[in-house]
Amino acid sequence: MSPHEPVPWETPGPLSGPLGVPLVDLLDRLLSTGVVVSGDLVIAIADVPLVRLSLHALLSSVSERMPAPWADGGPL
Amino acid sequence: MTTTQHTAPTVDGTTAGTATYVYAVCRQLAPAGLSALPGLAEGFPVRALRCGTLTAVVQHVPAADFTQEAWEQRLSDRTELERCARAHHEVVVAAAAGGPTAPLALATLYRSDERAREALGQDAARFTAVLDRIAGHAEWGVKVSLPAGSPRPPADPPPDGARRDAPAAPGAGRAYLERKRGLHRAREHRHDQALRTAEDIDAALSRLATAARRLRTHGQELTGTAARRQILNAAYLLPHERAGDLAAEAAAWRARTGAEIELSGPWVPYSFVGEV
Known part of the structure; x- marks a missing residue:
């Protein structure tokens, strides 16, 4: 099954989705939440640096598409 | 990422060269539909690992591909980042179809199934409280x-x-x-x-x-x-x-x-x- 295949958010049945969600919404949940237990191998990665890294990757791909999104002095 | 052939894990889950990646913790004994998913390491089955009264949803992954450096690289790359996030999510969603499921943070890894069982077992009370809270x-x-x-x-x-x-x-x-x-x-x-x-x-x-x-x-x-x-x-x-x-x-x-x-x-x- 393709991980990119969009699935409507109103899918019937409990907790079946959403699989086709925007990546940024998924990362909001995968990176800053979840049960945090200390693993053996990559302790540092389950923390802030991971969030920063991923956002950087996300942002750089967005800015390739949209060079100048700030028309009015930035967010709020 | 390396392309070498990895040895299949043995039953006791202590194969050298692999680590145990944990996706989620739930109560159901054998969440359905897991084995059909690729997870994060194709070729290694996504499976249930019994930890006392709880079940961890885990997968063996090649340890060499899941070091801190490998993660840093992977998550700096938009395509890889998306692949990992969606693969993790897909497994969590499949497990949750069978009952209350507590997802773990992306990139939770243990040296072996034994280590995962031990570590997660220590947090059993916490997981039980979480599962009670999100049920329904x-x-x-x-x-x-x-x-x-x-x-x-x-x-x-x-x-x-x-x-x-x-x-x-x-x-x-x-x-x-x-x-x-x-x-x-x-x-x-x-x-x-x-x-x-x-x-x-x-x-x-x-x-x-x-x-x-x-x-x-x-x-x-x-x-x-x-x-x-x-x-x-x-x-x-x-x-x-x-x-x-x-x-x-x-x-x-x-x-x-x-x-x-x-x-x-x-x-x-x-x-x-x-x-x-």
């Missing part, structure tokens, strides 16, 4: 945005410009300052109003929810548009039967405020398993 619930995401609005200064003289009897020719410098001040005031006003709208909507939706949580708002660089400004990004833990109420409340606020309100869900309650 789903998470709903709510994002609210307003039109960014062009900075429109009052077309006519700003309030204090009404003093027509004042000495003539206020001068270009003064007119400029007043225009700047007007712009600034307009922007501050919009900002205050936006914050108030966000608070009101969040308060109303929170009243329907068992728990609520604010996520960081996405700036224009993340939403990809300068035309709208996100003022609220939040998650609500709702009993399944309340989902309709949330949608209705959101629609009412949409009509009342003109804000764009985007609902997403039902999500596995990612945002509500880390606080217990």
